[in-house]
Amino acid sequence: MTDFTFRVWRGDETGGGLQEYRVPVEEGMVILDVIHRIQATQANDLAVRWNCKAGKCGSCSAEVNGKPRLMCMARMSLFSADEPITVTPMKTFPLVRDLVTDVSYNYEVAKQIPTFKPGPPEPDGTYRMMQEDIDRAQEFHKCIECFLCQNVCHVIRDHPDKMRAFAGPRFFVRIAALEMHPQDIHSRTDLLRTKAGLGYCNITKCCTEVCPEHIHITDNAIIPLKERVVDDYYDPVVWLIKKVAGKK
Amino acid sequence: MALDKYETHEYDMIVVGAGGAGLRAAIEASAQGVRTALICKSLLGKAHTVMAEGGIAAALGNIYPEDNWQVHFRDTMRGGKMLCNWRMAQLHAQEAPARVLELEAWGALFDRTKDGRILQRDFGGHRYARLAHVGDRTGLEMIRTLQQHAVHKGIDVFMECTIFRLLKDGDRIAGAFGYWRDSGRFVVFKAKAIVLATGGIGKAWKITSNSWEYTGDGHSLSCWAGADLMDMEFVQFHPTGMVWPPSVRGILVTEGVRGDGGTLTNLSGQRFMFNYIPDFFRAETAETVAEADRWYTDKKNNRRTPDLLPRDEVARAINAEVKAGRGSPHGGVFLDIATRRDPEYIKRRLPSMYHQFKELADVDITKQSMEVGPTCHYVMGGVRVDADTTATTVPGLFAAGEVAAGMHGANRLGGNSLSDLVVFGRRAGLYSAEYAKNFQGTLTIDVGQIEAMARECLEPFERSGTENPYTVHQDLQECMQSLVGIIRTEGELKKALDEIGVLRERTRRIKIGGNREYNPAWHQALDLHSLLTVSEIVTRAALERKESRGAHTREDYPKTDPAFGKANVVVRQVNGEITVPQEPLPEMPDDLKKLFEGDK
Numbered sequence: 001m002t003d004f005t006f007r008v009w010r011g012d013e014t015g016g017g018l019q020e021y022r023v024p025v026e027e028g029m030v031i032l033d034v035i036h037r038i039q040a041t042q043a044n045d046l047a048v049r050w051n052c053k054a055g056k057c058g059s060c061s062a063e064v065n066g067k068p069r070l071m072c073m074a075r076m077s078l079f080s081a082d083e084p085i086t087v088t089p090m091k092t093f094p095l096v097r098d099l100v101t102d103v104s105y106n107y108e109v110a111k112q113i114p115t116f117k118p119g120p121p122e123p124d125g126t127y128r129m130m131q132e133d134i135d136r137a138q139e140f141h142k143c144i145e146c147f148l149c150q151n152v153c154h155v156i157r158d159h160p161d162k163m164r165a166f167a168g169p170r171f172f173v174r175i176a177a178l179e180m181h182p183q184d185i186h187s188r189t190d191l192l193r194t195k196a197g198l199g200y201c202n203i204t205k206c207c208t209e210v211c212p213e214h215i216h217i218t219d220n221a222i223i224p225l226k227e228r229v230v231d232d233y234y235d236p237v238v239w240l241i242k243k244v245a246g247k248k
Numbered sequence: 249m250a251l252d253k254y255e256t257h258e259y260d261m262i263v264v265g266a267g268g269a270g271l272r273a274a275i276e277a278s279a280q281g282v283r284t285a286l287i288c289k290s291l292l293g294k295a296h297t298v299m300a301e302g303g304i305a306a307a308l309g310n311i312y313p314e315d316n317w318q319v320h321f322r323d324t325m326r327g328g329k330m331l332c333n334w335r336m337a338q339l340h341a342q343e344a345p346a347r348v349l350e351l352e353a354w355g356a357l358f359d360r361t362k363d364g365r366i367l368q369r370d371f372g373g374h375r376y377a378r379l380a381h382v383g384d385r386t387g388l389e390m391i392r393t394l395q396q397h398a399v400h401k402g403i404d405v406f407m408e409c410t411i412f413r414l415l416k417d418g419d420r421i422a423g424a425f426g427y428w429r430d431s432g433r434f435v436v437f438k439a440k441a442i443v444l445a446t447g448g449i450g451k452a453w454k455i456t457s458n459s460w461e462y463t464g465d466g467h468s469l470s471c472w473a474g475a476d477l478m479d480m481e482f483v484q485f486h487p488t489g490m491v492w493p494p495s496v497r498g499i500l501v502t503e504g505v506r507g508d509g510g511t512l513t514n515l516s517g518q519r520f521m522f523n524y525i526p527d528f529f530r531a532e533t534a535e536t537v538a539e540a541d542r543w544y545t546d547k548k549n550n551r552r553t554p555d556l557l558p559r560d561e562v563a564r565a566i567n568a569e570v571k572a573g574r575g576s577p578h579g580g581v582f583l584d585i586a587t588r589r590d591p592e593y594i595k596r597r598l599p600s601m602y603h604q605f606k607e608l609a610d611v612d613i614t615k616q617s618m619e620v621g622p623t624c625h626y627v628m629g630g631v632r633v634d635a636d637t638t639a640t641t642v643p644g645l646f647a648a649g650e651v652a653a654g655m656h657g658a659n660r661l662g663g664n665s666l667s668d669l670v671v672f673g674r675r676a677g678l679y680s681a682e683y684a685k686n687f688q689g690t691l692t693i694d695v696g697q698i699e700a701m702a703r704e705c706l707e708p709f710e711r712s713g714t715e716n717p718y719t720v721h722q723d724l725q726e727c728m729q730s731l732v733g734i735i736r737t738e739g740e741l742k743k744a745l746d747e748i749g750v751l752r753e754r755t756r757r758i759k760i761g762g763n764r765e766y767n768p769a770w771h772q773a774l775d776l777h778s779l780l781t782v783s784e785i786v787t788r789a790a791l792e793r794k795e796s797r798g799a800h801t802r803e804d805y806p807k808t809d810p811a812f813g814k815a816n817v818v819v820r821q822v823n824g825e826i827t828v829p830q831e832p833l834p835e836m837p838d839d840l841k842k843l844f845e846g847d848k
Contacts, residue, residue, distance in 0.1 A: 012765065028493020030608070040718035044769035045762030049291075051459040054499045054604060056388065057294045073607055096430050097766040107292065107399075107407075115400045116355030126349055128364035134357045138382065141357055141389055145293055181355060 001026050004076070005084040006034060008046065012097045018086065019043070025076050031087065032060050032071035035099070047098035055212060058146030062099050063088045068148045068210045090151040092160075103147050105163055109171050112195065116178055117186040133182045140177035140221060142213040143170065149207035149217060155200045167196035169207035169217050176221035179228065189232040192225055201226075251436065251695050254702075258438040259285045259404075260684040262424065263445055264411050264466065267295035268387075268669030269649025269676065270445030271394035272347075276677025277443075278401045282684050285437065286398070287406045287426070289461050293395045296447050296459060296650075297669065300387025301502035301600065303369055303379025304351075304670075305663030306344035310365045312376040312547065317341040319375055322843045324664060326528075327373040327558045328628070328657025329798040330813060330844075331479070334836040335635035336655040340664070340671050347670035348380050356393040358382055370507040373558040373661040375532070376547065384502045384598045390666055409435060411465065412774060413701050414442065414473040414645070415693055421473070421644030422691040425701050429771060432764025434702055438693060440684040443638075443676045444470060444631060444647040449483070449782045451775075453624035453733075454725035457489055457500040463775040464782030466651035470631045471781060471826075475640040477819035478653040479629035480782075481789035481800045484660055485734050487512075487562035489623025491580035496608045498623040501583065501601060503662040505618075506555045508597050509544060510585035512566070513617070514574040520581070521554035524565035529557060560659040560799045563622040567734050570621065580621035586614055622734060626665065628656040628799065629789065632818065637679035638672055644683060648676035653816075658798020708773045709764075713757030717773040720754050724779060727751070732787050737803045741791045748784050755780065785826060789817045792828045 004025050007018040021038045032050055039046040050060040053072045060071040065079075065086050079085055093101035121127050149169035150156055156168055167175070175188050175196065192198040205218045215221070231238060261277045263270045266288035277284045288295060307320040320341040325332050348366065352358065358380045359367040368377045382389040399405075408429040415423040415436075423438040446466030450458030471477055488501040506512070514520045522540075525533045533554050534540035540553035555562070566581050576582050585594055591614035595602050598613070605611040605618060630653040631640050638646045649669045656664065708717075731744035755777075760770045795809035796802050815830040 026494065028609070029495045033495045039768060040716070040722075044716060044718065044760070045767045047766040047768060051290055051294045051296075051461065052299045053459065054299065054496075055607070056385070056600065057298045057459075059291065059294050075607070100430075100766050102430075103291070107405075110396070111399050115396055118353055118355075121353070126365065127352055129357075129360055130364050131360040134360065138357050141382070141392065142385065143392075144298075144388065145392075178355070181357065184355075 002081045004034065004079070004081050006038060007084050007086045008035070008038065008099070009088040010043070010046070010098050011095075013095050020084070029076045030072055031064055031074040031076065031085070034076065035071060035087065047096070047100045049100050056144060058144035061090055061146045061148050061151065063090060068151050070146060070148075070212050073212060090147070092151045092157045093147075106145070106147055106150060106170060109167050110174070113171060113174055113178070114186050114188060114191070116181065116184055118183040119185045127183055129182050136220065137177045137180045139215055140173045140180070142215055143173050144213060145170065146212060148210040148212065152206040152210050154204060154206065155197075165195065165197045166200050169222065171196065172198065172201070172225055173215060173217055173221045176225055179225065187232070189229050193229050193233055198222070198225060198229060251693060251698065254434050254436045254698065256436045256438065257285065259283045260439065261441045261443065261680050262287060262437050262439040263443045264424065265295065265445035265447060265649070265651070266292055266405070267297035267445060267447055267649065268390055268394060268666060269673035270295070270443070271391070271398050272670045272673030273443045273445055273648055273677035273680070274403045275394065275398050275401055276674045277681040278403050280678065280681035280685070282681040285404045285406060287409050287411060287437070289408065289410050291407050292405055293391055295391065296462065297387045297391045297666070299457070299459070299500065300390070300666055301384040301500065302371060302504035302507065303381030303386045303663050304344070304348055304390065304666035305371070305374060305378050305661065306348040306380060306667055307341060307378060308345050308348065308366060308368060308380065310361055311368045315376040315378060318843055320344070320378065321840070323374050324661060325657070325844070326847070327661040328659055329808070330657065331798065331816070331833065332657030333635050333654035333834060334840060335834065336672075338840065339635065340655055340668060343671045344667040347667065347674065351390060351393050351670070354393050354397045356389050358389070369504060370544070370556065371662045372503055372506070372556040372562065374663065375552075379507070379663040381504070383596070384504050384600050386666065410771065410774070411469065412705060414469050415697065416473060416642070417691045417693070419643055420691065421642060422693055425698055427705065430766050432767065432770070434705070436693065436698060438691065440687045440691065441644045441646065441680040443680050444645065444651050445649045445673065445676070446651045448627045448650045449786070450624045450626070452724060452728045452779050452783045454729040455489065455498040455622075456624040457486060457498055458624065464778045466647065467630060467785065468778035468781040470640060470642070470645060470647065471785065471819065471821050473642055473645065474821065475642045475645055476632040477630060477785060478632040478816045479657070479789075480627070480785045480819050481793045481817060482628035482658050482798055483624065483786060484559055484626040484628060484799045485563045485622040486625035487559055487566050487622055488583055488620040490609065491576070491619050491621045492578035492609060499604065499608070500623065500625065501618060501620050502598070503559070505583055505585055505598060505601060508585065509588045510583055511555050511588065512562070513582045513584055514569050515576060516574065519555070520569050520574070521557065521562065521565055524561060524568070525554050525557070526561060529561070533557065558659055558661060563734055564801060566622055576619045578619050580619040582617040583620045584617040586616055626650060626660055628658065628660055629653050636675070638676040639679060639683070644687075646676045646680045648672040658800060705774060708758045708760040708770060711757070711759060713759040715754050715757040715759065717758050717760070717769050717776060720751055720758065720776060721772060721779065724748070724751050724783060728783055732783070732790060735801050735803050736790055738791065741787050744787045745784065748780060748787065752780050785819050788826055788828050789819055792817045792830070
């Protein structure tokens with residue numbers, strides 16, 4: 001058992017600051033265990049959001065020494081007892097209290113994405129899809145909605161005013177999952193070009209770096225979506241065909 | 249005093265709980281044209297369903313055309329040691345395939361067979377490879393599919409909102425009273441019908457795969473409202489939870505590891521499950537390692553490996569090996585897939601197990617054995633419901649998913665939970681909507697009752713006690729773990745009742761500091777009401793069943809008693825006291841009985 005010093009952000013939208021705690025840490029513990037120990041023994045009302053404690057639900061996102069991560073998957077063995085460990089809430093979202101933020105913006109964006117729309121099934125009422133044709137979309141389905149990618153995205157982090165006009169990496173992944181679903185027949189490129197604000201993304205890959213599910217957000221979702229938008233709206237041949245065919 | 253002091257919402261139907269069952273119920277009710285609200289303790293999409301790993305059981309017959317609902321029904325009944333409600337098990341087996349295909353039509357992407365159909369995997373107690381899955385993250389796929397489908401259906405979602413009590417007008421349901429976690433403010437829902445889909449009770453035990461939410465809210469809410477509960481002595485300990493390091497003890501290791509070829513071994517490397525084959529399953533279980541290994545690829549000529557016996561059998565076997573001193577260094581046994589399957593296969597089939605062990609335990613499961621042991625996972629018991637409509641014994645109150653009783657009898661088979669959620673979630677939505685549409689009367693909410701509930705909620709702030717809610721919870725977990733665990737005796741169960749009584753006294757001395765805004769200590773103090781209630785209920789039911797069957801093992805009554813095989817232990821609150829009458833199990837019709845001819 002080793003004693004660590006934790007500096008945990010305490011407060012609400014009206015103000016607050018870092019509060020220091022000395023905590024004994026045992027083998028195998030993760031940051032979330034330490035936060036729970038502080039809560040149970042020193043600061044009963046310390047607010048923290050969590051559920052599964054196994055990296056599957058994406059509830060316990062926070063910034064540890066400034067690095068956005070899931071607290072349940074951050075092993076204490078990564079840190080030295082010589083230096084204090086700082087735990088702060090996700091910076092991008094409005095604060096509720098202590099380590100809990102208001103992530104409702106993400107749920108609002110989700111509502112605006114047209115849902116899955118399949119073509120007709122096989123005569124037996126089921127769908128046939130080959131594994132190799134769904135591998136890509138399955139990668140996107142791994143998303144646990146921790147919103148760490150939304151938290152680090154420069155467009156959202158540095159320009160809160162853009163929140164309204166920008167879906168963010170999580171939802172580019174969601175749209176990519178739908179667009180690359182072999183049975184989906186809906187097109188969302190117009191949404192991407194306009195309301196979702198895909199053009200604001202300048203592919204700095206910060207989202208990919210923090211993804212706990214290791215989804216290749218930039219390379220596999222965002223860049224192919226940008227290419228689709230270009231194909232649909234800026235390719236002169238496609239443009240001409242659409243013009244002649246009378247489609248918008 | 250008027251109700252308008254409180255934030256009040258009025259709906260035809262509200263669903264409490266937003267896991268698979270709650271979401272499916274809300275989707276169905278909304279499709280029936282009733283005004284529907286969905287209320288959940290956490291954020292949407294974080295409910296326990298998200299953690300389900302191995303798959304969803306449905307006799308699609310994609311791998312084995314011999315599979316059909318009768319075979320699935322038979323497996324379920326036998327897995328439940330014949331104590332399942334036969335009608336629920338029948339409906340479940342019949343409707344599960346349609347519900348899986350419906351998920352696919354809503355955008356779910358299950359792993360595929362070579363000819364592009366839904367792939368199915370082997371699991372404990374299932375005769376054929378039956379579980380539709382997505383690697384080992386099937387629950388995530390399911391909850392996200394339902395969630396994304398639901399948000400476009402005009403359902404109002406109340407997130408991070410906890411229901412504290414149900415409200416009644418006379419005998420009928422009239423609504424619910426709760427609080428917002430973020431502001432701590434109270435909220436009243438007026439509703440003609442309520443579907444409870446609140447999940448389980450596992451947070452009453454110390455070693456558990458369950459999250460903080462699993463505090464038995466729906467079980468307690470319905471008991472306090474006068475509904476019957478049933479089968480509460482049956483709590484499933486999943487045989488394979490992580491055991492090391494201590495901070496991750498209890499985290500689930502999917503049965504899919506064994507379904508995909510993993511085996512259990514003890515300290516001397518022996519595949520000990522061959523020593524624990526019960527007579528009940530002997531005819532269908534392999535007797536030799538060679539036969540067991542052939543079974544994975546040839547199910548026609550070989551019998552199932554004992555590593556895939558139902559969970560109650562495997563959990564007891566592991567418990568016995570550890571007790572006999574043949575366990576692993578940290579008090580579990582070994583689960584090995586590294587020597588049996590190649591690394592690429594393991595990483596493709598079990599990506600989150602690979603990730604979980606690598607990140608949390610420094611174990612590479614493609615090279616090393618895992619250490620595993622039993623972890624509290626699921627409660628078979630719950631609110632007593634009508635098999636077809638999911639109606640409870642209180643008019644207007646319905647229940648589906650883990651909170652409902654009957655479907656799984658004395659022990660649940662892996663994979664039958666996710667299918668239970670969508671089969672009975674849909675039925676709950678359908679029949680609660682029908683009830684709400686047909687309801688003609690008016691419902692009045694008793695304001696005095698609300699005032700009393702609000703005062704009760706706020707007491708922990710105002711009293712001058714010294715108890716810490718986290719400590720009381722930890723002591724309850726210790727009590728249930730050591731006295732109401734896998735193996736039970738009358739003496740220990742009675743001792744547990746005494747301790748629960750002491751803990752209840754201690755909760756009356758809990759003092760909460762800080763204010764009402766997102767205060768987890770306060771939430772914990774309020775959750776203790778339901779935790780203590782379900783703990784007492786489980787213990788009383790366990791005392792009443794004087795036999796060993798399924799997940800309920802009595803050291804003092806080690807044999808299965810045929811008389812108890814014809815009875816459910818019902819739990820009913822009468823004048824504030826919990827009673828546990830036995831009532832006859834509904835008898836299966838003759839055409840279904842034929843499926844079991846020749847069984848032990």
